[in-house]
Amino acid sequence: MSNNKKFVEEITSREEDYTKWYTDVVKKAELMDYSAVKGCMILKPRGYAIWENIQSILDKRFKKVGVENVYMPLFIPESLLQKEKDHVEGFAPEVAWVTHGGEEKLQERLCVRPTSETLFCDLYKDIIHSYRDLPKCYNQWCSVVRWEKTTRPFLRSSEFLWQEGHTVHATHEDAEERTIQMLDVYADFAREVLAIPMIKGKKTDKEKFAGAESTYTIEALMPDGKALQSGTSHNFGDGFAKAFGIQYTDNNNKLQYAHQTSWGVSTRLIGAIIMVHSDDAGLCLPPKIAPTQVCVIPIQQKKEGVLDMANELLKNLQDAEIRATIDDSDKSPGWKFSEAEMCGVAIRIEIGPKDIEAGKCVVVRRDTREKIDCKLSEVVETVQKTMDNMQKDMYDRAKEYLDSHISDATNYEEFVKAVEEKPGFIRGMWCGNVECEEKIKEDTTATSRCMPFEQEEIAKTCVCCGAPAKKLVYWGKAY
RNA sequence: CGGGGUGUGGCUCAGUUUGGCUAGAGCACCUGGUUUGGGACCAGGGGGUCGCAGGUUCGAAUCCUGUCACCCCGACCA
Numbered sequence: 001m002s003n004n005k006k007f008v009e010e011i012t013s014r015e016e017d018y019t020k021w022y023t024d025v026v027k028k029a030e031l032m033d034y035s036a037v038k039g040c041m042i043l044k045p046r047g048y049a050i051w052e053n054i055q056s057i058l059d060k061r062f063k064k065v066g067v068e069n070v071y072m073p074l075f076i077p078e079s080l081l082q083k084e085k086d087h088v089e090g091f092a093p094e095v096a097w098v099t100h101g102g103e104e105k106l107q108e109r110l111c112v113r114p115t116s117e118t119l120f121c122d123l124y125k126d127i128i129h130s131y132r133d134l135p136k137c138y139n140q141w142c143s144v145v146r147w148e149k150t151t152r153p154f155l156r157s158s159e160f161l162w163q164e165g166h167t168v169h170a171t172h173e174d175a176e177e178r179t180i181q182m183l184d185v186y187a188d189f190a191r192e193v194l195a196i197p198m199i200k201g202k203k204t205d206k207e208k209f210a211g212a213e214s215t216y217t218i219e220a221l222m223p224d225g226k227a228l229q230s231g232t233s234h235n236f237g238d239g240f241a242k243a244f245g246i247q248y249t250d251n252n253n254k255l256q257y258a259h260q261t262s263w264g265v266s267t268r269l270i271g272a273i274i275m276v277h278s279d280d281a282g283l284c285l286p287p288k289i290a291p292t293q294v295c296v297i298p299i300q301q302k303k304e305g306v307l308d309m310a311n312e313l314l315k316n317l318q319d320a321e322i323r324a325t326i327d328d329s330d331k332s333p334g335w336k337f338s339e340a341e342m343c344g345v346a347i348r349i350e351i352g353p354k355d356i357e358a359g360k361c362v363v364v365r366r367d368t369r370e371k372i373d374c375k376l377s378e379v380v381e382t383v384q385k386t387m388d389n390m391q392k393d394m395y396d397r398a399k400e401y402l403d404s405h406i407s408d409a410t411n412y413e414e415f416v417k418a419v420e421e422k423p424g425f426i427r428g429m430w431c432g433n434v435e436c437e438e439k440i441k442e443d444t445t446a447t448s449r450c451m452p453f454e455q456e457e458i459a460k461t462c463v464c465c466g467a468p469a470k471k472l473v474y475w476g477k478a479y
Numbered sequence: 480c481g482g483g484g485u486g487u488g489g490c491u492c493a494g495u496u497u498g499g500c501u502a503g504a505g506c507a508c509c510u511g512g513u514u515u516g517g518g519a520c521c522a523g524g525g526g527g528u529c530g531c532a533g534g535u536u537c538g539a540a541u542c543c544u545g546u547c548a549c550c551c552c553g554a555c556c557a
Contacts, residue, residue: 010491019551027490038548094556115557149480149555156557209557229557268557300515334517341517352516362516445553479557 011342013280018224025274026153029283029343039151039158043267046343047154049291050270051161055141057193057288058163058265061185067137067165072119074142075110080118084243087117090210094146112145117211117236117262120166121244128258131170131250135178139165154271155228155479162266168246168258172237175259179235182263183216186231194269195286195395196220196276197402198230199425199474201450206434209262213237219449219474221402222275225423227449227476230272233263271479276398277367282342284366286394287387290346294324294383297336299352301328310351313361313379320380341366347386349379365390367397406474410459411466419444419477427456428463430473436464440475449474 010028012020026032031047043051059069075098082088091114098110113119124136141163151157165182169175183200190196198218208215212234220230238257241247246258277284287293294317298310310326317324327336333350340348350362361379363372365386374382405424409415418426426446430436437448451471462469 017551023550034549036548090556144557146556150551150553151549160557162557232557264557266557298515302515330515332515332517332519334515334519336518337516338518350516354516 041157053289067139070138072116078109084211087211096145114146125246135169137167164264167261172259179233179261183233187218193288197399201452204448209234220272227478231265236260283344285344287346292345294347295340295345296326296349299333303353415463419446426475429459429469431462431467432470446475
């Protein structure tokens with residue numbers, strides 16, 4: 001059976017129309033639906049389950065590094081939002097405003113949070129007094145609203161789910177350490193759980209977060225060659241502390257401004273998972289994040305004993321903490337296979353009279369469609385091993401794709417040509433001037449994605465202007 | 480926010496140019512039966528007032544005005 005064979009007609013092939021393929025997969029796998037409100041999406045059970053898995057795994061990792069969860073209000077008074085100049089300028093164009101309570105006009109407009117820096121700062125200024133109060137590491141899981149001009153499922157919606165961590169530290173060094181630590185948490189999570197390799201690095205000033213001193217990012221590469229900013233971690237220095245008056249008394253009885261960070265990932269990660277791993281048959285998910293890890297599909301289920309055996313398998317899997325279901329509907333087996341593949345079931349188990357007679361079943365992994373004969377007594381072990389292999393192979397394939405789509409450019413001609421001809425990241429030296437970033441964007445639509453932690457000098461001069469180079473930058477077209 | 484496109488049962492669409500019978504098809508759904516190793520088949524059945532609001536007309540899915548939503552391409556942003 002060829003992997004290229006098309007089993008379902010409803011999904012546009014990636015080759016034919018990549019963006020259409022993406023929305024087809026999202027719709028056919030029933031991850032989301034559009035709602036009555038522009039740009040707002042409904043997360044359906046399967047889509048929300050992916051988010052719940054992301055949430056529960058990340059949340060544990062946050063707590064391991066000393067983060068506590070809180071919940072902040074949905075609304076921010078206009079005056080509060082305006083306390084930090086860069087911040088308000090960055091977000092003003094895309095905030096939603098509440099102007100009325102019932103029929104009554106509010107004295108002061110309330111903005112629906114686009115992010116909650118200002119609320120956290122307003123809290124921190126009251127609860128931090130001494131160096132003994134530090135650090136404070138709070139996080140919240142919530143949704144935020146940004147009035148987007150154009151939206152796409154998971155990649156950009158007007159309201160989206162995320163987590164935002166906000167920490168306060170005594171020194172700049174402590175804040176920097178936390179900023180990097182959380183970026184590492186994200187990158188490790190992406191690699192180990194989502195099977196997505198990330199480029200870690202620092203944003204240029206032009207691309208950094210509104211109000212941040214420095215912004216770090218993890219950038220993933222999508223199969224269409226575009227970069228997806230998948231998580232960010234910001235060091236605010238003492239900018240917000242000064243704007244909001246967050247001060248503490250140090251151990252020399254001196255008043256000091258605090259140093260802060262913030263960091264977040266959103267449901268956009270789901271968009272990354274979909275694009276990086278899925279194919280023309282539909283959604284493909286790494287086992288660790290898949291809502292359904294195993295679907296048992298009985299064949300000729302009306303025959304004596306088939307359903308019983310299928311249910312016994314199901315129970316064994318569930319007892320072993322594997323997220324397993326059974327499809328005992330009266331659809332044909334072929335339909336069930338396609339359905340399972342479309343919906344991102346990591347592994348399916350086929351079991352019919354022939355198998356039962358031979359004391360076995362067939363374990364099929366979603367990513368390669370490889371069929372593995374498995375003794376009935378060894379199903380749990382085989383499934384676990386297959387999931388491990390699948391998780392690893394999916395990462396390896398994504399890594400190989402990423403590595404093979406990074407090219408170098410040492411002068412502008414090479415650079416422009418690379419943007420046109422080689423989808424993916426382009427490494428190029430940069431002089432540090434925003435004018436070069438702007439020119440590159442103007443000429444090619446590519447932007448600076450990040451300055452990677454692993455710096456290398458692949459040329460002496462800026463790829464754009466030819467002046468002495470300061471940094472190696474990953475460039476690319478971005479979502 | 481600019482350019483282009485599309486809105487007709489749950490889905491994909493035909494019908495709109497040139498207004499006119501009771502608005503169609505395939506898929507999905509329901510009932511019964513036969514099936515079951517890559518989207519099975521037969522028979523019967525239910526469901527739409529044509530995105531929404533106005534207008535023109537004896538008559539509007541079809542023409543006009545407005546509006547909303549979604550998709551694609553740009554600019555902006557996670």
